[in-house]
Amino acid sequence: MTPPLPRALRPKPPRPGDGRNGPNGPVVAPPKPTVKDRTLEGTASAVGWLEERTGLGPFTRVLLFRKIPKGTNWYYTLGSATLFAFLSQAVTGVFLAMYYEPDASRAYESASRITNEVFLGEFVRGMHKWGSTVMIILIFLHMGRTFVFGAYKYPRELNWVIGVVLLVLTLLMGLTGYLLPFDQRSFWATVVAVNINASGPLVGPYLADFLRAGAEFGPTTIPRFYALHMLLVPGLIIALIGAHLYLVAKLGTTAPPWLKAEKKDLLTEEI
């Protein structure tokens, strides 16, 4: 069932006699609509136009005006905070891509150019760099909240699984993004990371070859990491965030574990 509209958004019923001929003669002409009235009416008609063609109203209401349990507190905002961190990474990343050159001989120079020469470049690169750490911290806090509150239990197990996949994908973003500045630290850290991948039996050596595009770090290694970092993994993350949010809206959130279900009276009555 669709939840009802909040009181403030419900249409007001007409007052008796407004703008009509009453039994005692014509009623005074209705006052000219004020700017506020016309704005509201215009908005309502635009929303109505959209609603008539998309039917998004009930969906939006389920998403934004759904009922939440008693005891919902600030810890429940950690998921939204993670989403916000991701959006910040996406936006800063898109703009960094306008200046960055994914080429072994140009990567370091273009990254230094972003920091030292481009207007606000240091700030945007800094947001992207520190934001990645913030995002991973927020994910773990969000995960901790879900775990400690028992919010992973039936029927929300699938959402926990999707969340774990999102965690892995985010770590993969960290791994692939680390190489891109192509300074000594990022080069050797990625060498070690790729060789850790190579340490897996049977598939490991091939996985390492896939990541490096060959047996050594070559001319196509950086473009490969760049494509994974800004196209493949973010695409998967966006799709899975959609699924994650759909399940949150569909299943609702849980009450904190310290709130006992109000069952006592119910049981007494039934007995």
Add this chain to the structure above:
Amino acid sequence: MAGAFEGETITRRGLMTGTALAAGGIATMAFALPALGFALGPVFEDTTPTRWQDVGPEDDFNDETYVQRVINIAPDIGEAGKTTIYVRTFNPDRDKVIEGQDPQPFVAISTRCAHLGCPVRYIQASQKFVCPCHGGVYGFEGEVEGGPPVRPLDRFYTRVEAGRVEIGDRFSLNSDLERFAPRDPSNHLDGLWQYLYPSRPTT
């Protein structure tokens, strides 16, 4: 069968559904498989063709200590393709000779640590190679003496052309210093481990 005319083994609806699904599947595969092959291609391609690199005249090297040289192991990426190696003359009296393997005239040790690939350096005073990252220690022949490395340091094939020493392909060694196709760091080579870390088409 429900919905089928007599003698028919499949309904028209079933046939059309199957055809539509198959057409969609074929169309998807038609772009997905080539794209996947495109991304995986480098895994099956030898990206490090044999190149012999000159590192100086024979007289530059002796069998007492290592001499440092720089070679290029990945062309086309500038500084990032260079690596340091340590070279000395092979000494048949002191160095281990493996039966059935022709010894190389020079011992050219790769500085890539067999743990996770950090660059090791040679300490002359203790005659050991040490790794800065996780504390791997190797002896004079590159054999593991301590820390996490899983096999001795890799070496390169060497040859002498017109009095000058040339460095060729890399190869890996197990703890008995037997020669194997080049492996990545972290890949064990002793006993059954050599089959769990197969050699790859890229090397």
